[in-house]
Amino acid sequence: IQLAAATSQVKSNSMATSKTGIPGIAYVDYSIRAIASAKLKYAVQNSATDASQWNSVFVPGTINPVYSSLAYDESDRPWIGYFDTSNNRFYLVTNTQADGGGSWSSYEYPGTPAGAPGALPMANQVGLAMLYSGGVASPVMAVLDNAVTGRGLKVAIFNRSTLTWSSA
Numbered sequence: 001i002q003l004a005a006a007t008s009q010v011k012s013n014s015m016a017t018s019k020t021g022i023p024g025i026a027y028v029d030y031s032i033r034a035i036a037s038a039k040l041k042y043a044v045q046n047s048a049t050d051a052s053q054w055n056s057v058f059v060p061g062t063i064n065p066v067y068s069s070l071a072y073d074e075s076d077r078p079w080i081g082y083f084d085t086s087n088n089r090f091y092l093v094t095n096t097q098a099d100g101g102g103s104w105s106s107y108e109y110p111g112t113p114a115g116a117p118g119a120l121p122m123a124n125q126v127g128l129a130m131l132y133s134g135g136v137a138s139p140v141m142a143v144l145d146n147a148v149t150g151r152g153l154k155v156a157i158f159n160r161s162t163l164t165w166s167s168a
Helices: none
Strands: 013-017 023-029 039-045 054-058 065-072 078-084 089-095 104-108 125-133 136-146 151-159 164-167
Touching (some): 078 136, 089 136
Antiparallel strands (some): 023 039, 151 164
16 A cells, blocks of 8 residues: 555554554555545454454545544544645544544644645654543644745644634
């Protein structure tokens, strides 16, 4: 599921463990051998035992995803941040079920990169974590804008009640 050429390799996976100990992974499937039309996928193990099966689902609505980052909320629902090279934007997606079998929702990050990133290893990257307050998790997304014309680290918190972003 990786790209063939060493010069075109980009980070394509992020692993996390739910509060119940179940591992999950967000990854980009490059089996078509190109970034264009690659697929963002989420896989979760059936249980915390080594012998259990992994179930993988396609995250709909993604076009050219790269640099995925996975975190779980207090209900073990997956949240995935990624950069989309087709429109030069960062996104946050989540599913209503821990196994990814429910409905997916997508939210555009408020910061837009200053332009296209330079040549690899420069890239517009994503990091995702959860900020807990009163037992409720809020996704915190850090993005690295590595554009040739301007660079910087931007961080924002997603409010799940209002579906809005605020600066961190």
